[in-house]
Amino acid sequence: xxxxxxxxxxxxxxxxxxxxxxxxxxxxxxxxxxxxxxxxxxxxxxxxxxxxxxxxxxxxxxxxxxxxxxxxxxxxxxxxxxxxxxxxxxxxxxxxxxxxxxxxxxxxxxxxxx
Amino acid sequence: xxxxxxxxxxxxxxxxxxxxxxxxxxxxxxxxxxxxxxxxxxxxxxxxxxxxxxxxxxxxxxxxxxxxxxxxxxxxxxxxxxxxxxxxxxxxxxxxxxxxxxxxxxxxxxxx
Numbered sequence: 455x456x457x458x459x460x461x462x463x464x465x466x467x468x469x470x471x472x473x474x475x476x477x478x479x480x481x482x483x484x485x486x487x488x489x490x491x492x493x494x495x496x497x498x499x500x501x502x503x504x505x506x507x508x509x510x511x512x513x514x515x516x517x518x519x520x521x522x523x524x525x526x527x528x529x530x531x532x533x534x535x536x537x538x539x540x541x542x543x544x545x546x547x548x549x550x551x552x553x554x555x556x557x558x559x560x561x562x563x564x565x566x567x568x
Numbered sequence: 569x570x571x572x573x574x575x576x577x578x579x580x581x582x583x584x585x586x587x588x589x590x591x592x593x594x595x596x597x598x599x600x601x602x603x604x605x606x607x608x609x610x611x612x613x614x615x616x617x618x619x620x621x622x623x624x625x626x627x628x629x630x631x632x633x634x635x636x637x638x639x640x641x642x643x644x645x646x647x648x649x650x651x652x653x654x655x656x657x658x659x660x661x662x663x664x665x666x667x668x669x670x671x672x673x674x675x676x677x678x679x680x
Contacts, residue, residue, distance in 0.1 A: 487667060496657065496672035510666055545612070557668060559611040
C-alpha cells in the first residue's frame with residue numbers, strides 16, 4: 455500500500471484479555487518501530503525491528519508485551535492479560551533503513567481496556 | 569539516556585502571529601534532530617530535520633536551527649495560519665541511530 459497501515463483502528467477489550475495489534479509497513483522498508491502514546495503524553499518507544507530481528511526491545515514495559523515481524527513485512531504487537539494502564543494509542547512506523555531516516559507513521563490503534 | 573524536553577501547550581495564537589516552540593535535548597554524541605507534526609485526524613509526519621550543529625531545517629515556512637552550545641532545536645514560524653493547528657513533536661536519534669526519542673508534544677491552536 456501507499457502508507458503504513460494499522461489494524462484495528464480501535465479496540466475495546468476487557469481487563470485480563472489478550473490483544474493483537476497489526477502493522478503493515480511500506481513495502482521495502484526494512485526498519486519498523488512500535489510506539490505508545492498515552493492520552494496527552496508524548497510518544498514512548500517500545501521496540502525496533504531491522505528486518506525480522508529486534509535489536510532494541512528496551513521499551514517494552516513488561517513481559518506481557520511481545521512483538522514479532524515476519525517476511526520483513528507485517529508486524530504484530532501482542533499484549534497479554536491487558537491492564538487498564540495499557541490503554542493508549544499504539545503507533546507503528548517504518549523507514550527505508552535504520553533510524554535517522556524519515557519515519558512514516560500509521561494512524562495508530564486506539565486500545566481501550568475496561 | 570537520551571531525552572527531549574519541549575514546552576507544554578496548548579499554545580493559542582491568532583492568525584499571522586509569530587510562533588516559537590522551545591525544545592531542548594540531552595544526548596551523548598551528536599544526535600540528529602527532528603520536528604514531527606500531527607494534524608487533527610492524521611498520523612505523524614516529518615516536518616523538518618537537522619543532522620549537525622548549526623544546520624537549519626526548514627519546511628512550510630517553519631525553521632529550526634541545531635544549537636549544540638545550548639542543546640536546543642527551537643521551532644519557529646513567522647506568520648501562522650489556521651491550517652498550522654496541530655501537535656508538534658521534537659525528537660532526536662542518538663548515537664546508535666536506531667530509534668527516535670520524542671518530547672511530550674505541544675498542541676498549537678491558531679484562531680482566525
